[in-house]
Amino acid sequence: MDSRFEEKEFVACCGSIKFAQQLAAAAGGSDNLEELVETARDIWFNKVDVNGWLEAFAAHPQIGQTSSPNTNTETSAQWSKGEQSTALATSTHSTLQELFDWNAQYRQKFGFVFLICASGRTTPEILSELKMRYSNRPIVELEIAAQEQMKITELRLAKLFAIKTTSKINNEI
Amino acid sequence: MDSRFEEKEFVACCGSIKFAQQLAAAAGGSDNLEELVETARDIWFNKVDVNGWLEAFAAHPQIGQTSSPNTNTETSAQWSKGEQSTALATSTHSTLQELFDWNAQYRQKFGFVFLICASGRTTPEILSELKMRYSNRPIVELEIAAQEQMKITELRLAKLFAIKTTSKINNEI
Numbered sequence: 001m002d003s004r005f006e007e008k009e010f011v012a013c014c015g016s017i018k019f020a021q022q023l024a025a026a027a028g029g030s031d032n033l034e035e036l037v038e039t040a041r042d043i044w045f046n047k048v049d050v051n052g053w054l055e056a057f058a059a060h061p062q063i064g065q066t067s068s069p070n071t072n073t074e075t076s077a078q079w080s081k082g083e084q085s086t087a088l089a090t091s092t093h094s095t096l097q098e099l100f101d102w103n104a105q106y107r108q109k110f111g112f113v114f115l116i117c118a119s120g121r122t123t124p125e126i127l128s129e130l131k132m133r134y135s136n137r138p139i140v141e142l143e144i145a146a147q148e149q150m151k152i153t154e155l156r157l158a159k160l161f162a163i164k165t166t167s168k169i170n171n172e173i
Numbered sequence: 174m175d176s177r178f179e180e181k182e183f184v185a186c187c188g189s190i191k192f193a194q195q196l197a198a199a200a201g202g203s204d205n206l207e208e209l210v211e212t213a214r215d216i217w218f219n220k221v222d223v224n225g226w227l228e229a230f231a232a233h234p235q236i237g238q239t240s241s242p243n244t245n246t247e248t249s250a251q252w253s254k255g256e257q258s259t260a261l262a263t264s265t266h267s268t269l270q271e272l273f274d275w276n277a278q279y280r281q282k283f284g285f286v287f288l289i290c291a292s293g294r295t296t297p298e299i300l301s302e303l304k305m306r307y308s309n310r311p312i313v314e315l316e317i318a319a320q321e322q323m324k325i326t327e328l329r330l331a332k333l334f335a336i337k338t339t340s341k342i343n344n345e346i
Contacts, residue, residue: 045310045312046310047282048311049283049284050283050284050285050312054224110223111222111223138219138222138226139223139315139319142315
C-alpha cells in the first residue's frame, strides 16, 4: 500500500506511539476516511494497552490551556486550540479559575488530565461535565477518557484527511 | 486509633503505596478482619488510580516464578511462593515453558504481568485461564487483573491479621 500518511501525522491525532505505528502499518495508504477511522477505532480500543492510553492522554493540554509540556507536535497544539475555541470564547476569569481548580482535583484523583472532546462546548458545559465525572470510579473514568480521546482522534483524522485530499487535488490541477 | 498495622505490612499485601498509606490511615488500628477487608476493598476499587494498580501489579513475580525485580518486600516474596505451591507441585518442564511463553505474550499485549489468585490452582488450570483471558480487550483485562489482585490482598490481609492476633495472645500470656 502506498504511504499517504506518515506515522508522525497520526501521532498528532493521538499521542500513543503504538497507536500511530499500528495505524500507519494497517492503513497508511488509505484513501477512504471511513475505513481509516474504523481501523483507528479497532487499534485504539482493542490493541493499545493502558500505558498507551496514558501516553496519549499526557499529550493533551489541561482543558482551558492550549499547550502541554507533553504536546508532541505543533499540529496537535494548533488543533487543540481550535477544538477549545468555543470554550475559550465563553469563559470568564472566574470560570477559568474554577476549571483550573477542578482540573487539579481531577488529576489528583485519577492520575491523568481531564479529557473531553471540547469541540463546540462552552466552558460552563465542560465544568459541569468535569464535576459529574469526578465522582466516577477510576476504572470507569479511564474508559470514558479513552472514549473522549477517540472522539478527538476522529475529528483530527478527518481534518488530516481533508488536508491530504485538497493537496492531492491541487497537485493534479 | 492505635496503630496495630504498619504501612509496610500493607505494602506486602498489595504493592501500591497509595493503597498502603490510605489503609494504614483509615484502618491501621482495626481489630476486626471483616472491617479491615471492607476498607481495603473500598480504597483499592474506588480510590487508587490506574497508576497505583499498575504499581501493585509490578510487585508480583511472573506466575511460575517466585520473585520479581519489583517485589518490594521479603514477606511478599514468601507469600507469593506459598500461593503458588499447588501450581509448582503440578507443573512439568513443558507446562512451565508454555506458561513462560504465554506470560511473555500476555505482557506484550497488556503491558503488565498476568495476575491470578493462584492459591490452590494447578498449572494446567492457570494456563487455561491465561489463554482465555488473553483474548480480552485491554480495559476489560485491566479490571479482571485488579479483581485478582484484590483476592490476593484479602488472603494476605487475613494472614497478617492472624500473625498479629497470635503475637498479641502470646504477649498477653
